[in-house]
Amino acid sequence: MDDATHPVQIALRTYALSLSLSLGPSLVPIATSLFISTAKTPFIPLKRVLKRELALDSFAFAITLSVAGGAAIRRLWSALDQEFHDTGHPSPPLQRFRSARRRLQAFLTCLNVSSSQKTFLSNVFSSAVGIMLLKAGRQRAMKLRNRHSLSAQASSKDCSSPTLDLTILLLVRAMDSLLQALIRAATKPSPKHDGKSRRKSTSIVTNKYINDKVKQTWDRQIKTRASQIDALIFWGCSARIMWCFFYDPGRLPRSYVKWIATLANLDDRVIQVLNLIKEGQWSYTKGSPLHSEVLSNFAEELGHNALWGDPSALPAYGGATANAAWKVLGVNNRPGVGGLPCELVHGTVGSTFGLQGSCTVNSSLRAVKAFFEAVAIYLPAHFLPMLLTRPGAILQPHHTLSTLFGALRSATFLTTFVTSYWYTVCLTRTLVFARIFPFISHDFWDGPFGCILAGCMVCGSSIWIENGRRRGEMALYVLPRAIRACLPGTWAQNGNRGAQIAERLLFILSFSTLITAAMHHPETLRGLSRWTLAFITSGPSAGAWKWRRQNPKVPLSSTILPTSSIPNNSDTLKGIP
Structure with a gap:
């Protein structure tokens, strides 16, 4: 179990991180009540919070199932592919199911998908189950909160989907990953530089110097284009948010207003x-x-x-x-x-x-x-x-x-x-x-x-x-709220069947895109999403975390990971000297 990418280790890291994100904020008011008021015992609300956050349909369990389940499916798929191409006999535990297994292996092989596509499809299945668990848990929590609330009538007016904000957040991060990949592809240096440099000189030192210059130029171009797009996104989002502040503040969080x-x-x-x-x-x-x-x-x-x-x-x-x-x-x-x-x-x-x-x-x-x-x-x-x-x-x-x-x-x-x-x-x-x-x-x-x-x-x-x-981080911070403010009120309601289907599809596709990017193209992720997913999928020894330890002076909100720290086997660097 020394493999940091093993599904069990991924599940442990994901559950620990997800539980801290969901349970931590819920425990703050309970802990505060111990110092403010001694007349009211905190054990009843504590029991309620633990029951909600440790259940099988809780946020932590649903996210863990989505991430670790996809890793388990991906590993099983790879094992079946390896066994199909192996000329030896199948493993003894699967002898009884040899015929069905062979048909499954043949079908998976005929798909002829790449490694990143296998990861994406594996997470599609796991995240589909995860979003159903998550929605069931959120709806159960809302019913319990309305039951214990003194103003149930006021709380019943909020009929929006309990997972809509999370879905929009994942969608924004996934679209940003795809956009960064397009920017990197558009600014990719031409392979002609490599031939010219080698014809001019056969010195390894000279070629390395030229290659570093090309990478530095590429990195600057990526930062410039990404910064321009980020500024445009922030401009549009801030205009929409300010408009809603004056004319439709109900679309914004109370903290924003x-x-x-x-x-x-x-x-x-x-x-x-x-x-x-x-x-x-x-x-x-x-x-x-x-x-x-x-x-x-x-x-x-x-x-x-x-x-x-x-x-x-x-x-x-x-x-x-x-x-x-x-x-x-x-x-x-x-x-x-x-x-x-x-x-x-x-x-x-x-x-x-x-x-x-x-x-x-x-x-x-x-x-x-x-x-x-x-x-x-x-x-x-x-x-x-x-x-x-x-x-x-x-x-x-x-x-x-x-x-x-x-x-x-x-x-x-x-x-x-x-x-x-x-x-x-x-x-x-x-x-x-x-x-x-x-x-x-x-x-x-x-x-x-x-x-x-x-x-x-x-x-x-x-x-x-x-x-x-x-x-970049400021644009990604305001974009989910601007998108939420643009949605029609009837579309965002929890009872809208078409909205529920669309939200589930967006959650599944966005979640699968982010996990695939974290495992195969980590250079397309930015900010907290890059560090968080690197820790979940690869552990503390991930390239991004190693780069962070080697460059402690760079802030965590760094927009673009330098090209020199990207693994050489990345598909993005094909054709780079």
């Missing part, structure tokens, strides 16, 4: 009016008899005229008509444009200096606030891995400065994300576009296809400030 709301620092009543404008219930041209008091009360709280928040009193168009209306209302910073005064959009930002009506001051102050908040987020995120993996590096000035620069760079990215959104909104509805086109109603400029859409489309471009290695 709370975090974005904290950074945006926008009054809820303004967001409410944006949704009313989208629904046609709050209009500068038609007024809003049912909701006219929403922003009027807000204007009074800020110390302004209540009519500043009444849509029937505000000018719908720019030009001379708007100037006359502003003179009556006492607004002196919106000449030539209509719509809601900037003071209500900016809120209390800049009120200390009496500059709450300035768009530039508003964006600048929000940038300063966002930067310090981002520094508080990214400093621990950058320094904690270094303190845990190599604490001695904190005493080396160049490592400390490099890590500090990375944290400040990430903070600048987040600051630019927030600032670019706000200033784009101001450019659209106040400073530029509304002035150029004064004949367009502010029902459009303040509507879903005006300033909000412009801000959503611009803010994601700040990803180019971030380090190239981190763009």
Whole structure:
């Protein structure tokens, strides 16, 4: 059992890792309750959690069956192939089933599939059983939670598939693996380099130097193309997520909504009016008899005229008509444009200096606030891995400065994300576009296809400030949630039969693709998925883990594994000198 790829060892590693991921977060509130309250015994919830996570339909057992089951089928398939090509007699335990075994061996041989295809098909069968177990376990857990919940009626409203988020996560990682393979194939060096180098010189040292140069050039091309695609993906995903924050926050996790709301620092009543404008219930041209008091009360709280928040009193168009209306209302910073005064959009930002009506001051102050908040987020995120993996590096000035620069760079990215959104909104509805086109109603400029859409489309471009290695993980982080936010509500429901079939197929194909990539093309995996699957399929002696031990200075979020660390027998390197 010294073979790290033996199905039993794979099962042990997979179960240990899966159990820690599922059981660990469930035990945190139980452990916390021991220190917060002593009146309530934690044994009943502990028993419930252990019963759920140690059952045969639990997450840990289902994932272990999917991974180790595929490895067992793959090993059995290889054994049958070897025996079929062996001229000797079959093994004694299988003598009784010789005829059936021979027919099975002949059928498998006739398939004429490659080693990676055998791995993929083996995991298709095992993951099909795994997803059925997983869905049964999740549904059982939801029923138990609803039974013990005090608000069963509220919990019953959430009828989405309990495994949908996991399926989308696997789909994103599998598609990324396929995309990385396509990028590597598209940037593959031509074999002509090898012939030219050998004709010029027969020196082994010279050829090795040329080969290293070719690999370095190839690695740079892969990183550049991958970084460009990652930036495009992040841009699209961030636009969709920001759009949902304003108009459909129910599609986003509560943690997303709370975090974005904290950074945006926008009054809820303004967001409410944006949704009313989208629904046609709050209009500068038609007024809003049912909701006219929403922003009027807000204007009074800020110390302004209540009519500043009444849509029937505000000018719908720019030009001379708007100037006359502003003179009556006492607004002196919106000449030539209509719509809601900037003071209500900016809120209390800049009120200390009496500059709450300035768009530039508003964006600048929000940038300063966002930067310090981002520094508080990214400093621990950058320094904690270094303190845990190599604490001695904190005493080396160049490592400390490099890590500090990375944290400040990430903070600048987040600051630019927030600032670019706000200033784009101001450019659209106040400073530029509304002035150029004064004949367009502010029902459009303040509507879903005006300033909000412009801000959503611009803010994601700040990803180019971030380090190239981190763009990939950030894109893979937001992409599952963006896909989830794009799904129709009826399609994602757990009772939709077509959605269930589609989800199971996506889970099976994505899971099988990831395991196949981990075993045959590990260079196409990135970030945590690469290290996790390398540990599961090959153990601590996997090439990726050896490379990590030999290169402790490279962060775990490294986007591309250097080509020099890829095994020479990889199919991807065929034709490389």
